Structures are given as structure tokens and as C-alpha cells.
Amino acid sequence: xxxxxxxxxxxxxxxxxxxxxxxxxxxxxxxxxxxxxxxxxxxxxxxxxxxxxxxxxxxxxxxxxxxxxxxxxxxxxxxxxxxxxxxxxxxxxxxxxxxxxxxxxxxxxxxxxxxxxxxxxxxxxxxxxxxxxxxxxxxxxxxxxxxxxxxxxxxxxxxxxxxxxxxxxxxxxxxxxxxxxxxxxxxxxxxxxxxxxxxxxxxxxxxxxxxxxxxxxxxxxxxxxxxxxxxxxxx
Amino acid sequence: xxxxxxxxxxxxxxxxxxxxxxxxxxxxxxxxxxxxxxxxxxxxxxxxxxxxxxxxxxxxxxxxxxxxxxxxxxxxxxxxxxxxxxxxxxxxxxxxxxxxxxxxxxxxxxxxxxxxxxxxxxxxxxxxxxxxxxxxxxxxxxxxxxxxxxxxxxxxxxxxxxxxxxxxxxxxxxxxxxxxxxxxxxxxxxxxxxxxxxxxxxxxxxxxxxxxxxxxxxxxxxxxxxxxxxxxxxx
DNA sequence: TAGTGGTCTAGACCACAGC
DNA sequence: CTGTGGTCTAGACCACTAA
Numbered sequence: 001x002x003x004x005x006x007x008x009x010x011x012x013x014x015x016x017x018x019x020x021x022x023x024x025x026x027x028x029x030x031x032x033x034x035x036x037x038x039x040x041x042x043x044x045x046x047x048x049x050x051x052x053x054x055x056x057x058x059x060x061x062x063x064x065x066x067x068x069x070x071x072x073x074x075x076x077x078x079x080x081x082x083x084x085x086x087x088x089x090x091x092x093x094x095x096x097x098x099x100x101x102x103x104x105x106x107x108x109x110x111x112x113x114x115x116x117x118x119x120x121x122x123x124x125x126x127x128x129x130x131x132x133x134x135x136x137x138x139x140x141x142x143x144x145x146x147x148x149x150x151x152x153x154x155x156x157x158x159x160x161x162x163x164x165x166x167x168x169x170x171x172x173x174x175x176x177x178x179x180x181x182x183x184x185x186x187x188x189x190x191x192x193x194x195x196x197x198x199x200x201x202x203x204x205x206x207x208x209x210x211x212x213x214x215x216x217x218x219x220x221x222x223x224x225x226x227x228x229x230x231x232x233x234x235x
Numbered sequence: 236x237x238x239x240x241x242x243x244x245x246x247x248x249x250x251x252x253x254x255x256x257x258x259x260x261x262x263x264x265x266x267x268x269x270x271x272x273x274x275x276x277x278x279x280x281x282x283x284x285x286x287x288x289x290x291x292x293x294x295x296x297x298x299x300x301x302x303x304x305x306x307x308x309x310x311x312x313x314x315x316x317x318x319x320x321x322x323x324x325x326x327x328x329x330x331x332x333x334x335x336x337x338x339x340x341x342x343x344x345x346x347x348x349x350x351x352x353x354x355x356x357x358x359x360x361x362x363x364x365x366x367x368x369x370x371x372x373x374x375x376x377x378x379x380x381x382x383x384x385x386x387x388x389x390x391x392x393x394x395x396x397x398x399x400x401x402x403x404x405x406x407x408x409x410x411x412x413x414x415x416x417x418x419x420x421x422x423x424x425x426x427x428x429x430x431x432x433x434x435x436x437x438x439x440x441x442x443x444x445x446x447x448x449x450x451x452x453x454x455x456x457x458x459x460x461x462x463x464x465x466x467x468x469x470x
Numbered sequence: 471t472a473g474t475g476g477t478c479t480a481g482a483c484c485a486c487a488g489c
Numbered sequence: 490c491t492g493t494g495g496t497c498t499a500g501a502c503c504a505c506t507a508a
Contacts, residue, residue, distance in 0.1 A: 005477060031493065042479045044279075047494080064487040064493050177461040179414035179434035179454070197432030197456070199414035219414070221432070226412040228463075240496060266474065277498045282475080299474050299506040 006041055010049035018058055018069055019169055019207060029059065029067040084217075085162045088130045096129040097159040100189070104144065104151065111141070115204075115211045119145035124160055127189055128217075134190040135223050140215040146207060161215065164205075170212055176202040177226065186218050197221040241276055245284035253293055253304055254404055254442060264294065264302040319452075320397045323365045331364040332394040335424070339379065339386065346376070350439075350446045354380035359395055362424055363452075369425040370458050375450040381442060396450065399440075405447055411437040412461065421453050432456040 004012070017023040030038065035046040050067055053059040061067045088095040106112075107121050115121075122142040128135045140160055142150055146168075153163050182190065182198040190198075199219040205212040239247070252258040265273070270281040285302055288294040296302045323330040341347075342356050350356075357377040363370045375395055377385055381403075388398050417425065417433040425433075434454040440447040 007477080033493090042481090044480090044497095045478060047496095048477090050494090061494065062487075063485075063495080064489080064491080066493070175461075175463045177412055177434070177463075178459070179432045179456040181432050181456075197414045197416050199412070199434070221414040221416075224413070226410070228410045228412075242496080268474090277500085279478095279499090280497060282477095283496090285475090296475065297506080298476080298504075299472080299508080301474070 006039065007045050007048040007052075010035065010039060010046060011052050014049070014053060015058060019171065021169075023069050025069050025071040027069045029069070031066055083162050083165050084128050084136065085159055088128070088135065091130070093130040094132065096132070097126060097157075098129065099124065099126040099156045101125045102155065107141070115141065115143070115214060116209075117143050117145070117211050119143060122150060124155065126155075126159070128159065130223065133220075133223065134192075135220060137186045137189050137218045138215060139217075140213060142213045143211050146210050146212055160213075164213055168207070168212055170205045170207050172206040174204045178202075179221075182218060190218070190220055192220055199224060199226070201226065241274065242280050242283040242287075245270065245274060245281060246287050249284070249288060250293060254406060256404075258304050260304050260306040262304045264304070266301055318397050318400050319363050319371065320394055323363070323370065326365070328365040329367065331367070332361060332392075333364065334359065334361040334391040336360045337390065342376070350376065350378070350449060351444075352376075352378050352380070352446050354378060357385060359390065361390075361394070363394065365458065368455075368458065369427075370455060372421045372424050372453045373450060374452075375448060377448045378446050381445050381447055395448075399448055403442070403447055405440045405442050407441040409439045413437075414456075417453060417455075425453070425455055427455055434459060434461070436461065 003009075014023070014029065023029070029035075029050070032043050032046045032050065035050075036043045039046065050059060050061065054061050054067070058070055059067050060070045085095045085097065102122070102124050104120055104122050106119075107115060107117055111121075112118055122140075122144050124138070124140045124142070126138050128138060138159075138161075142160065142164070144151060147164070149167065150160070150163060153160075155163065178200045179197060180200060181195050182192060184194050186198075187194045187196060198221050201217045201219065202215070203217075204214045238244075249258070249264065258264070264270075264285070267278050267281045267285065270285075271278045274281065285294060285296065289296050289302070293305055294302050295305045320330045320332065337357070337359050339355055339357050341354075342350060342352055346356075347353055357379050359373070359375045359377070361373050363373060373394075373396075377395065377399070379386060382399070384402065385395070385398060388395075390398065413435045414432060415435060416430050417427060419429050421433070422429045422431060433456050436452045436454065437450070438452075439449045
């Protein structure tokens, strides 16, 4: 009925191109004068769209150079979607990842419903180590339809979370954090006593309406602390 | 050395007035034409400043009515700075708060250093109940220099977190989340077994450089789950 | 219905960083 | 040095809604 404002249309089109992968990190966006000609509008209108994308962190704008699709922010977003490898390294500890299982399968009925994913998924388990001590046990599912490239990645070397942060853009995420006694099987994998407390982090990540990945991590209680710092409107 | 852009100066001045309390929630901001005269600039410059504040959630702009200082978002920010009373109610459970201790004191040396607060503080402890069952044990310190009004609030009725969310603006917060065995004294207050796992949430909140409050909550592990949903750039 | 914000224009000058 | 984004102007028309 009511057409959206032009600057909003421009913003949305570029954003879509980035999320689709048509524009990849590092790619250059046409300069404002070109877009202005392309859309037949004034420069300020284009500027408004690009400024909004830049302040949302999707573009990086450099004078004399142009506007570029921003690279995924491995560091700055560590707080919200932690990259364990980076977090451990930042604490000055040696990080190691051990992949313990890997298979490609169709999700069963319950999983398909929970994930909203009918396609094939990659299922992984593994253990994160800090300074040689087990830090967390990880169980993960990755939507292979959305992230085909991960089937070829060497996930015995790179932890899947680090790979995903570096390669896959996302639009929304949800963390669920709880505490419990460590389940026996996981306690064994972590080398801790049965009944010891653990911190459980479950995260789902979406791109648009599609689930990218879902992961559950059991942390040894006294070896990890989740820290998030933020402002009232997100930052 | 380099003067900030005018729209940024306008934005900062209004933001400061809001955070200082010179402008209170619901107050009306001068209309764009007035600000344009006041700063001797074009309307688009004023508009840019006000739009930025609005998209940061500090202003609410209504056609024909004007621009108003936004009321604190008790609902939308529940994810980041949970108001337990609201969260429990949202789950359809009956919420109750029991204040167990309250005193006004100067922080000891360690606390003063940790808090960056030399002034007097209000120290509280209490228990949050959901449907009659203990949910969390809370220990809190509030900077009385910054939040004088809380000395008069009836915190046996209103939990301090709810009071603060409704009355005090903040600029930054930090959550630290961990798991552990419940300490004996707290286990007793919560009516659970010693050694039972618990989820520990420590939060500090700042207004500018000053600490507003610092709180530690021990949650009964199987009765609570922290959930945070967000986008890559905050939302 | 009139006041207000939302949007847009067709220019302009400047600072800056790559070339 | 020059292309690029950053900022700003002095207008304009429109949509909405609260008075």
C-alpha cells in the first residue's frame, strides 16, 4: 500500500545483497554519486542509506577509498557470540580443540521441528581445552543447506564456532544459559566428577528465517565465566 | 582540536541533559524549527541529531505532537538487564520478594576500589520467589550518591532491581555469569541442599563513569534460565 | 485542520586518505 | 593531488495525527 521511503529501499536492497552473499566481506559498494544516478535521487538520500548500514556495522566507509562490506567482527562481538578460541587466547592461555565425532545426517523429527530445518545437518561433538585442561564439551548442529562450505572445512583443526564466525553472516541469535549437575557422559569427557556443577550455554543463530547453527556447551564451572558488556540500546 | 560536527554536538547536549536528569522521561523536546533557530543551523542538521537519538531509543518522536524523552524500556531490555519480577510474571508465575537485610554504610576499602565508589552505599540482601518457591538469593550495593531517592523507597515491597529499572537511567552494564556449588549460607536461604549447583549472575551498571549498582544473584539451577536474543549489532 | 516530523532536492565546501 | 565521504544549507512537499 504505502511505498517505503527511498532511502529505506536502498538500505534494504544492499543489506539483502550482503546477507544473501551476493556482496561478500571486503567487496566494494558503488560510490554515492553512482548510486545516486542508479536510483535517480539526491546524494543525501543515498548517504542516509549508507550511513545507516555503516552504523549498523554492515559497511565500512573510508574516505577516498569507498564503502566496503564489513568483515565479520570476530573481536567486537565476542561478548555476544563468544569465539572460545579467541576468548581463551585473550586470557593468555593455550587453546586446543579436539573433535570427537562428526556425521552428516537428516535431523530426526524432533530436531527438525525444533530447528525449523528439514535439510541435511552436520552434527559435531568435541572438547575445548585451555592450557591442556578440558574447558567445555560442545554438541553442535549446522544447517548444511545454508552453510555448504563447512562440509569441506577441516574441523579437527579449527573449532566449528571459529569457522562459522569467520565465514557466515547472521542476523539474529539467542543464548540460553543455565546451570546443572554435569551429566555423567559429559563429566567423563571433561574429566571431572559426576555431580560437579556446570554452566550450560545453548545458542541458536539465524540468518533471516533460517537456522544457521545450534550449539550446546557444557562448561566446567570453575574454569569459565561468561561476560557481556553493553549499553541500553545494544551498542 | 577538531570541533565535532554540529549534529553530533546537538545530539550530545540533549543526551547529556537526559542522562543528567535535566530532561526527564516524558518531557518534551523543542520542535525542530526552534532548535534550528537556537543552534543557527538548517533543519536537516537538527533532524539528524534527533533521529539518531530516536533510533538509539532515547527519544520518542510523534507527528503533530513533538519529540519526547523516552520512558525506560522495562520490557524490551528485560533480556539484558532482567527485571526478575517482570520475568517471573511473564512466565505466568506469582512473584514475591522478601527483603532480608538493609543497611547504609560506607564501602570498605576493597569494595571502594572494586566499585570506584567512595560515597555511602546501600547494602541489601533478599530472596526472590516464584510461585512460593525460592528462585534466587540477591546481594546488592547501590551508590547512594547517584541514587539518593532509593533511600526513601520501600524495598520490602518493591524489589530493588525493579525500582532501579523504573527510576534510574544507565549507560553501560556488565554481566558476569558463572556456575558453582551453592554456598552453605545461601543454600539455607534458598531451602536447597548444600552442594546443589546454582547459576550466579553478577551485574554492574554504570551511568557515565559512575557505578550505579552492583548485584550478585544466586539462582536455583533448575528453576531459572537466562535468555538473551539479539542481532549482530545490538538491535 | 494545522502543527509536526518524514522525506527529499540540488546544490556547496571541506577534510582526509589513498593514489 | 584528487576522489571520496562528511557535513551542511535553504528550501520544498507530504503524511500523519493530535488538538
